[in-house]
Amino acid sequence: MNNTSVFKNTQQTDMKHNHNKESLIIATREYLSNEIRQKKLDFSQEENVLRRLQDFLQNKGCNYQESSDIIDEIIVDIRGYGVIDSLTKDPAVSDIIIHKHDDITYEKGGEKFNFEGKFRDQNQLMMFIEKLALLSRSRVDISNPLATFTLPEGWRTAVSIPPVSLHPSVAIRKFASVPTVQDLINNGYFSKQAGEFFKALIESKRNILFIGGMGTGKTTMIAIASSMFKNDEHPLLIEEVMECPIDVPHLRRLVARPPSVEGTGAIPLGLLLKQGLMMKPTRVIVSEVRDGAIFYMLQAMLVGHEGSMSTIHASSAQEALHKRIPSMLSMSQEASLLSQEEKIGYAASALHFIVHLEQDPKTGRRYCKSISEIVEDPKPKAIDVFVQEGDTMKATGHIPYRAIEGAAHYNYEYDLNWFQT
Numbered sequence: 393m394n395n396t397s398v399f400k401n402t403q404q405t406d407m408k409h410n411h412n413k414e415s416l417i418i419a420t421r422e423y424l425s426n427e428i429r430q431k432k433l434d435f436s437q438e439e440n441v442l443r444r445l446q447d448f449l450q451n452k453g454c455n456y457q458e459s460s461d462i463i464d465e466i467i468v469d470i471r472g473y474g475v476i477d478s479l480t481k482d483p484a485v486s487d488i489i490i491h492k493h494d495d496i497t498y499e500k501g502g503e504k505f506n507f508e509g510k511f512r513d514q515n516q517l518m519m520f521i522e523k524l525a526l527l528s529r530s531r532v533d534i535s536n537p538l539a540t541f542t543l544p545e546g547w548r549t550a551v552s553i554p555p556v557s558l559h560p561s562v563a564i565r566k567f568a569s570v571p572t573v574q575d576l577i578n579n580g581y582f583s584k585q586a587g588e589f590f591k592a593l594i595e596s597k598r599n600i601l602f603i604g605g606m607g608t609g610k611t612t613m614i615a616i617a618s619s620m621f622k623n624d625e626h627p628l629l630i631e632e633v634m635e636c637p638i639d640v641p642h643l644r645r646l647v648a649r650p651p652s653v654e655g656t657g658a659i660p661l662g663l664l665l666k667q668g669l670m671m672k673p674t675r676v677i678v679s680e681v682r683d684g685a686i687f688y689m690l691q692a693m694l695v696g697h698e699g700s701m702s703t704i705h706a707s708s709a710q711e712a713l714h715k716r717i718p719s720m721l722s723m724s725q726e727a728s729l730l731s732q733e734e735k736i737g738y739a740a741s742a743l744h745f746i747v748h749l750e751q752d753p754k755t756g757r758r759y760c761k762s763i764s765e766i767v768e769d770p771k772p773k774a775i776d777v778f779v780q781e782g783d784t785m786k787a788t789g790h791i792p793y794r795a796i797e798g799a800a801h802y803n804y805e806y807d808l809n810w811f812q813t
Contacts, residue, residue, distance in 0.1 A: 413458075413461075413462065416449065416452060416454065416462055417462055417465050417466060418515065419452070420445060420448060420449060420462060420463075420466060421466055421515055421516065421519055422515070423445075423448050424441070424445065424466070424519065425515075425518070425519045425522060427444070428522060428523075428526065434526075438471070442463060445459070445463050445466075446459050446460075446463065449462055449463070474520055474523075475496075475509045475510065475511050475516075475520070476488055476490070476496065476507070476509065476564075478509075479498050479507065480545075480564075480566070482500070483569050484500050484501055485498050485499065485500045485566055486499050486500070486565070486566055486567060487499040487563070487564065487565055487566065487607070488507075488562075488563075488564040488566065489561075489562070489563050489564075490511075490517065490560075490561055490562040490563075491559070491561055492514070492517070492558075492559035492560070492561065493510060493511035493512070493513055493514050493516065493517040493559070493560070494510040494511065495510075496509065496510060499607075499756075501756065502751065502752075502755065502756025502757055502758055503755075503756040504756070514559065514560060517560045517562075518553065518560050520562075521551050521553065521560055521562060524541075524543065524549060524551065524562070525539065525541065525551070527543055527544055528541035528542055528543055528544070528549070529541075532551055532553060533553075534553075534555070537552060537553045537554065537555065537556045537557070538551075538552050538556055539551050540633050540650075541633070542633055542634040542635060542647075543564070545566075546567070546634060546635065546637060547564050547565060547566050547567065547635075548564070548565040548633050548634075548635035549562065549563070549564050549565075550562075550563045551563075565635060567611075567612065567615075567635070567637045570612060570615045570616060570619070570637055571616065572616065572619065573587050573590060573591050573616060573620075574587070576616070576760075580759065580783060580784065581758065581759050581760055582760055582785060583778070583784045583785040583786065585778070585785075585787060585809075585810040585811075586760065586763060586778040586785040586787075586810075588807070588810060589763065589777070589778065589806070589810050590747070590760075590763065591620060592799070592804065592806055592807075593744075593745055593763075593795070594617045594620045594621075594699070595620055595802075595804060596795070596798070596799035596802050596804040596806075597675070597698040597699030597798075597799075597802055598698070598699065598744040598745055598795055598798065598799070599693040599698060599699065599700050599701070599742060599743050599744045599745070600617070600700075600701045600743075600744065600745045600746070600747055601701070601702055601703070601704065601712065601743055601745070601746045601747070602614065602701065602702070602703040602746075602747050602749060603703070603704055603705070603706040603707075603708075603709065603712045603746055603747070603748050603749070604705070604706070604748060604749035604750055604751075604761075605705060605707070605750070605751070606705070607751055608749040608750055608751045608758060609749050609751070609758045610680070610703035610749055611635060611636050611637075611679050611680070611703060612637070613747065613749065614636055614638070614677060614679060614701055614703065615636055615637045615638050617701060618638045618640050618677070619640070621640050621675070623641050623642075625640075625641075625642065625674040625675060626642045626644070626672065626673055626674045627640060627642070627643050627644070627673060627674060627675045627676075627677060628643075628644050628645075628646070628668050628671060628673035628675070628676050628677065629643060629644070629645045629646070629677045629678075629679070630645075630646045630647075630648075630661065630664045630665055630668055630676070630677070630678045630679075631645070631646070631647050631648065631678070631679045631680075632647075632648045632661050632679070632680065632682075633647070633648075634647045635679060636677075636679045638677070644671065644673070646664045646668060647664075648660055648661045648664055660685070661678070661681070661683075661685040662683070662684060662685035662687075662688055662724075665678065665685055665688035665689060665692065666688050668692075669688065669691070669692055669695070669697075673697060674697065674699070675697055675698075675699040675700050675701070676689070676692040676693075676697045676700040677700065677701050677702070678701075678702040678703075679702075679703060680702070680703045680704065681702050681703070681704055681720065682704070682705075682720070683720055683723045683724075684720060684721065684722075684723035684724030684725065684726075684727070684728075685724070686702075686704070686717060686720040686721060686724070687721055687724035687726050687727045689702050690717075690738060690739055690742040690743070691742075693742035693743065694741060694742045698798075704716055704717070704720070706748075708748065709746040709748055709762060709764035709766075709774035709776070710773070710774050712746055712774075713736060713739060713740065713743075713746070713766060713772065713773070713774050714736055717735065717736070717739045718732055718735040718736055718739070721735045721738070721739070722735070736772050737768070737772055739766075739772070740766050740767070740768045740772030740773075741768060743766045744765070744766060744794065744795055744798065745763060745764065745765055745766065745777075745792075745795065746763075746764045746766060746774055747760060747762075747763050747764075748760070748761040748762045748763075748764070749761065750780075759780060760778075760780065760785060761779070761780045762776050762778060762779045762780065763776070763777050763778045763785075764776050764777060765777055765790065765792040765794060765795060766794075767794060768794075775788075775790050775792075776788045776790065777790050777792050777811065786813070787810065787811045787812060787813050788811075788813065789811065789812070789813045790811065791808065791811050792806075792811075
């Protein structure tokens with residue numbers, strides 16, 4: 393046999409070996425996925441998983457070394473967060489989006505980047521999604537192809553799989569470390585006067601609504617504000633999905649529950665708010681309101697839970713007060729019969745301030761665009777106290793008397809020099 397024939401035979405043998413190995417990797421992944429889906433295996437019991445994989449591969453005719461080599465190929469599916477593990481460990485990364493198995497992006501410091509890592513194929517990504525669901529005690533399958541849940545670290549996660557999406561996809565909101573107000577002043581998010589004023593609003597228990605688009609930092613601002621709560625307070629946090637990184641003494645947390653696959657067992661945000669008012673909280677915090685549940689949020693502010701906070705999507709304080717809130721109140725059975733003027737008045741009575749947050753689409757920089765006082769007389773409206781001009785916030789000259797008068801109940805005084813133009 394000449395050298396050319398030997399080379400060809402060797403090449404064919406290598407190709408056959410690689411093909412068999414790839415087939416075994418696929419078969420092993422499918423076995424692992426089925427065992428975990430049927431709850432015969434648990435990702436957290438790694439030694440048991442590895443032993444079962446060894447048994448499976450040896451039954452397929454592999455020796456110990458061949459089995460170990462194949463297991464090394466799929467160990468990334470078992471440990472940590474696999475392909476994206478480095479992103480999950482980076483404290484500066486706030487968002488991770490897996491568009492499909494070979495298309496992953498992330499946000500860091502407000503900027504978006506492409507990630508070099510990728511899943512081998514759609515099957516590997518599907519196994520990863522199943523792992524996320526199991527870690528969150530949730531379920532993702534053909535009968536439940538859309539799911540939102542919270543990972544053990546508190547990260548909000550939204551997934552979709554076929555048939556509702558062309559490819560399996562995952563969006564993880566990690567939340568970077570929570571800064572202090574002084575940090576925000578130092579990096580230009582607030583001017584010194586605006587930052588001190590914001591701290592005063594929290595400490596004097598003013599009711600605040602944070603507004604802005606997605607990714608502007610509304611939920612993070614709630615977490616920043618919570619760091620200034622007194623230790624003798626009993627705040628109540630209500631969320632649709634557990635995501636707000638609040639860690640304060642005496643915090644009680646209620647999380648809404650979506651309906652089951654059969655359409656039963658739902659616990660909506662509005663019900664949690666209604667029941668939550670009976671739990672004697674000192675402050676009520678709702679991470680985001682999208683519907684008629686805002687009636688109970690505003691009611692909480694009106695009946696004595698001062699210092700309460702919430703967030704909605706809106707592009708200005710005026711839009712929030714005159715359009716978005718009345719529109720959501722129309723979805724509430726309790727407020728649906730109120731006139732437009734009555735809905736606006738109801739909101740103006742409950743709210744003290746609206747804080748508008750934005751993100752620069754070019755640089756990714758987040759900043760506070762305005763802090764506006766809500767006044768009731770002669771007509772409800774939002775009046776800017778601080779607005780963003782250039783690279784800093786400046787006082788408009790408006791003195792927020794309603795806030796100053798309310799703060800007096802808590803023996804708190806505002807520095808009038810903050811409001812000088």
